[in-house]
Amino acid sequence: MQHNYHAGFACFVGRPNAGKSTLTNAIVGQKIAITSSKPQTTRHTVRGVVHRPDSQLVLVDTPGLHRPRTLLGERLNDLVRATWSEVDVIGLCLPADEEIGRGDRFITGEIAALKATVVAVVTKTDLVDRGKLAQRLMAVQELGEFADIVPVSAVSGEQIQTLVDVMVKHLPQSPQLYPDGMLTDEPEHVLMAELIREAALEGVRDELPHSIAVLVEEVFVEDSGLTRIFADIYVERPSQKAIILGHQAGRLKDVGTRARHAIEDLVGGRVYLDLHVRVAKDWQRDPKQLRRLGF
Numbered sequence: 001m002q003h004n005y006h007a008g009f010a011c012f013v014g015r016p017n018a019g020k021s022t023l024t025n026a027i028v029g030q031k032i033a034i035t036s037s038k039p040q041t042t043r044h045t046v047r048g049v050v051h052r053p054d055s056q057l058v059l060v061d062t063p064g065l066h067r068p069r070t071l072l073g074e075r076l077n078d079l080v081r082a083t084w085s086e087v088d089v090i091g092l093c094l095p096a097d098e099e100i101g102r103g104d105r106f107i108t109g110e111i112a113a114l115k116a117t118v119v120a121v122v123t124k125t126d127l128v129d130r131g132k133l134a135q136r137l138m139a140v141q142e143l144g145e146f147a148d149i150v151p152v153s154a155v156s157g158e159q160i161q162t163l164v165d166v167m168v169k170h171l172p173q174s175p176q177l178y179p180d181g182m183l184t185d186e187p188e189h190v191l192m193a194e195l196i197r198e199a200a201l202e203g204v205r206d207e208l209p210h211s212i213a214v215l216v217e218e219v220f221v222e223d224s225g226l227t228r229i230f231a232d233i234y235v236e237r238p239s240q241k242a243i244i245l246g247h248q249a250g251r252l253k254d255v256g257t258r259a260r261h262a263i264e265d266l267v268g269g270r271v272y273l274d275l276h277v278r279v280a281k282d283w284q285r286d287p288k289q290l291r292r293l294g295f
């Protein structure tokens, strides 16, 4: 483990419209906010990873907290608290152009009990003048105990790097959590795998009904913006491999082109797709293989 390397999870919370999503995008600085219509299997959706030489800040999405009115509401809130309790740093977003309200006080109270370090983030500072901002900062100071209070504007970019510095400062010492250059994890991988699987099945659906699975091994976003994806298409038998490959692997080439276009639409940039077809004998009956393939 690299000495003095810090890494951990952080999320932004706050009432609706507080500027959480805009702030996340400003920090990560790339189009990575891919929303899957499928229910998430992981508790966190990683929205982005900020890589620095000595640290890694992993920004996750967490569901919003609501005033519980029903038992279901309480259960949901328990889930939210469980999720929140897994992050190291929470950025509480409070818009500079609005008074602190009951919703803000409620959320502040809820997160105060967690182990996470809470940083108050006064958002949308470009919408107020200095006098108003000073007033708001004082009101925030009275709202609760915060490790830091950072005013930012996601629109002008002001103080965004300072906020990252502050959040990183509160991360625990830890080995690197994600490979260099990786910006998102599972949900995006799952979506990419699904697009590749769709392309691979096109035209041969009747021949290969359920015997094909796709595993995205690695995704790297290069500085140039090119996304490199390494994925394996798994089939059960060599005869099925031959179908996927086609004559002189010509069919696989088409599959790759179709999948690449679909993924380029998804990530909003250029994609290099490296596809391999592998035979994993009877993977559907092997729990270990199934788990590996995400089932």
Ligand SMILES: Nc1nc2c(ncn2[C@@H]2O[C@H](COP(=O)(O)OP(=O)(O)OP(=O)(O)O)[C@@H](O)[C@H]2O)c(=O)[nH]1
Binding pocket: 014, 015, 016, 017, 018, 019, 020, 021, 022, 023, 123, 124, 125, 126, 127, 152, 153, 154, 155, 156
């Ligand atoms: N002027 C200005 N507007 C901002 C800033 N950040 C966010 N906004 C605007 O505020 C509105 C809400 O921003 P979001 O990022 O969607 O807020 P959110 O907290 O994710 O909202 P919910 O998804 O409803 O919880 C949007 O119209 C943004 O364009 C900022 O720094 N400056």
